Amino acid sequence: MEGLLKLLLKQPLKADLTEVPGLDNLHAPLGMIKDAQEIAAEAFGAEESFFLINGSTTGLMAMINTACRPGEKIILSRSSHQAVFGGIITSGAVPAYISEDSQGKPWEFSNVTVSEVEKALGENPEARALLVNNPTYFGVCPDLKELRKLTSKKGVLLLVDEAHGGHLSFHPELPAGAAEAEADLWVQSTHKTLGSLTQSAMLHLGGRQVNRERLIHTLKIFQSTSPSYLLLASLDAARRQMAQRGKELLDKVIFLAEEARSQLDQLGFELIPLEQGECKLDITRLAFFTGRFKETGKQAADILRRAGKIQVEMCGRDHVLLLLTLGHNEEDLAALVNALRFLRERLTLKGLQKAPVQKPSLPPIPIQAMVPREAVNLPFERIFLGEAAGRISAQMVNIYPPGIPILVPGEVITPEILEYINRVKMELSEMEGSIKGVKEITVIK
Numbered sequence: 001m002e003g004l005l006k007l008l009l010k011q012p013l014k015a016d017l018t019e020v021p022g023l024d025n026l027h028a029p030l031g032m033i034k035d036a037q038e039i040a041a042e043a044f045g046a047e048e049s050f051f052l053i054n055g056s057t058t059g060l061m062a063m064i065n066t067a068c069r070p071g072e073k074i075i076l077s078r079s080s081h082q083a084v085f086g087g088i089i090t091s092g093a094v095p096a097y098i099s100e101d102s103q104g105k106p107w108e109f110s111n112v113t114v115s116e117v118e119k120a121l122g123e124n125p126e127a128r129a130l131l132v133n134n135p136t137y138f139g140v141c142p143d144l145k146e147l148r149k150l151t152s153k154k155g156v157l158l159l160v161d162e163a164h165g166g167h168l169s170f171h172p173e174l175p176a177g178a179a180e181a182e183a184d185l186w187v188q189s190t191h192k193t194l195g196s197l198t199q200s201a202m203l204h205l206g207g208r209q210v211n212r213e214r215l216i217h218t219l220k221i222f223q224s225t226s227p228s229y230l231l232l233a234s235l236d237a238a239r240r241q242m243a244q245r246g247k248e249l250l251d252k253v254i255f256l257a258e259e260a261r262s263q264l265d266q267l268g269f270e271l272i273p274l275e276q277g278e279c280k281l282d283i284t285r286l287a288f289f290t291g292r293f294k295e296t297g298k299q300a301a302d303i304l305r306r307a308g309k310i311q312v313e314m315c316g317r318d319h320v321l322l323l324l325t326l327g328h329n330e331e332d333l334a335a336l337v338n339a340l341r342f343l344r345e346r347l348t349l350k351g352l353q354k355a356p357v358q359k360p361s362l363p364p365i366p367i368q369a370m371v372p373r374e375a376v377n378l379p380f381e382r383i384f385l386g387e388a389a390g391r392i393s394a395q396m397v398n399i400y401p402p403g404i405p406i407l408v409p410g411e412v413i414t415p416e417i418l419e420y421i422n423r424v425k426m427e428l429s430e431m432e433g434s435i436k437g438v439k440e441i442t443v444i445k
Ligand SMILES: Cc1ncc(COP(=O)(O)O)c(C=O)c1O
Pocket: 054, 055, 056, 057, 058, 081, 083, 133, 136, 137, 161, 163, 164, 189, 199, 201
């Protein structure tokens, strides 16, 4: 942890202040918050940066509500975070989805491609904005610079959900961050990949195409009027750490990640390639696949926790996601490697096949009968899943993992979707937070 932050946390109650004289005001900064945000903008390559005290969630809501007025189109990946749908519902924007083609690979390997975006821009010439993930939860980064060229040509705003990519711009060997691609707006969960406290995040403004006044008004709507100074100070500390030692710290993380990848490869686990066509992997996100083995990703994660005290970031039926962070060191790597070797000894091969078992693909994106904001404002009722085909969903349905929405409010429920939900209910029955018990769905009356 950064020295400044350690100092602050020695007496956390003393630092748990709010907007008293001398401590500036997050909603109209003129003093220390203004100064801290200005230095952050410089460090993160933005025109202007805004501190957030309710995660990237607030940033995404503010971003979409700034970019889109009711009825305006936003092109986005279907695999977007639920806060993005919160932004779509509150703004009244009309979503146009890109369903990534994972080309026969598990969906975890993919992100949007330049040709998919080009096609979507052609089909939606009136679109106001394009929103992409950089990286995805699994670390896959799109070719942001090419996406910038496409959106600039069409006068479309480039918005980036960089919740998991706060570190990208600090090392030349990592995939390009939104700053290098000159995005219009991007949000980073500083608390996820950098050293600030949980819930603290930043929204960065890059382009002059964004209405700055509207952005500031929107942030006032979504942010608390009682911001925690512990969170704000931790953002400043994280900025300082990265500005002073970002490259050096990331050199170490990249070295650890390369070692861990090589060990996983030698142990026979499938990994996401570092490059797949135009998409590049953020090496600090280390997903491995357990499809060759009888045990599930969840069982593998349990073994790692019990035997090696390794807490994974996420696991699913056939995968485990590990993260290497600025705080890890060689000792942690040695512990991880030992735990992985132990895990491999406990796993049983299904057969001789090398390729992972094919997974059921996600059902096609259903027809949007009405925009999400309209759907959430109509009278609704709860009915049994078995009776829902043909009805319009009044709720989001996203099954974790991965959390990709199967249904968004306003979409028509198809037999394929119901069949998918039933199949996942059976397959995920042993997973935590399983949807096994879910029998009903909320639909428009
Ligand atoms: C891709 C993505 N975007 C946004 C968010 C929301 O970030 P926060 O938890 O900082 O609000 C998350 C959270 O996990 C995420 O995975």
